[in-house]
Amino acid sequence: MSNKNFGFHTEADEVATYFENEIKGKTVLITGCTWGGLGAEAARVVSKHQPGLVIVAGRKQEALDDTIQKIKAETPSANLRSLIIDLASLESVRHAAAEVNAYSEAIDVLINNAAIMASPYHTTKDGFEAQFGTNHIGPFLFTNLILPKVLASKTGAPRIVNVSSVGHIFSPIRLDDPFFDNGKAYQKWTSYGQSKTANMLFARELSNRYKSQGLTAFSLHPGGINTNLARDVKPEELMTPMKDYDGEVVDWSNMEFKTIPEGTSTHLVAAFDPKIASDSGAYLDDCQIAMDHAKPYAKDDTQAAKLWALSEQIVGQKF
Secondary structure, eight states: OOOTTOOTTOOHHHHHHHTHHHHTTOEEEEEOOOTTSHHHHHHHHHHTTOOSEEEEEESOHHHHHHHHHHHHHHOTTOOEEEEEOOTTOHHHHHHHHHHHHTSSSOOSEEEEOOOOOSOOSOBOTTSOBHHHIIIIIHHHHHHHHHHHHHHTOTTSOOEEEEEOOGGGGGOOOOTTOTTTGGGTTOOHHHHHHHHHHHHHHHHHHHHHHHGGGTOEEEEEEOOOBOSGGGGGOOHHHHHSOEEOTTSOEEOOTTOOOBOHHHHHHHHHHHHHOGGGGGGTTOEEETTEEOGGGSOGGGGOHHHHHHHHHHHHHHHTOOO
């Protein structure tokens, strides 16, 4: 059970202060660390509580330099390292993983935070539909390639966090056609939903495979937050009721948005709360375990195993 006082309005700083003993000395790797987003906020807040090292990962060196500079302005003693990774390129992912595997430090906490949302149809460098490719296939390969580094954590209890979304309600894994018939059958919210379901199932399968080695893994919904992630979503789109995968009407017109600090708090509960370890594989929302908020297909271990096999086939490597 996590702290029952945490909820919708809890900010990342409050969570990090509460779990500062869990942060101290740890090496934490976070993807998607452009300033103004949830990844950079997680890095900023964690850096205030004496982690051993925070690795900020992203596509552009100048964006990472900017994040590091801003964190150091607040916490001059912060030990930060940048890592270039483009999750839409398997070559870039392999290159980044090789760099991590050459570090002297083990990785205690990995937060797979980077994502794109509801973008028009396009493909990754390897020809995969971009939302599934960037939000799941890239992180799947990266996580598996650095898994020995994670399992080597001296804490004996390494943790992996996949940032998912309530958007998973729009689609299960389309096992027979994950790439939407090369775009011919593309629907951007269905695609986003599939990729976010994948984040949840990937956390479950990681937990199922490696919990005997001390690994815990979680997924979460950060909340509705106005970040650069929503650049392809027009405000009026959220005003129009949509239907989820089961035909239930989804009306987000009255959705209460979270601030960036509120939107990052659940990342830190998932990453550092020692009391939720026994719930490994679970999905969190508003800083609490929230399995009742997950569609049945997003917590189905058979689906999780099938997704793993499909992902191995796509990247051409077995793990």
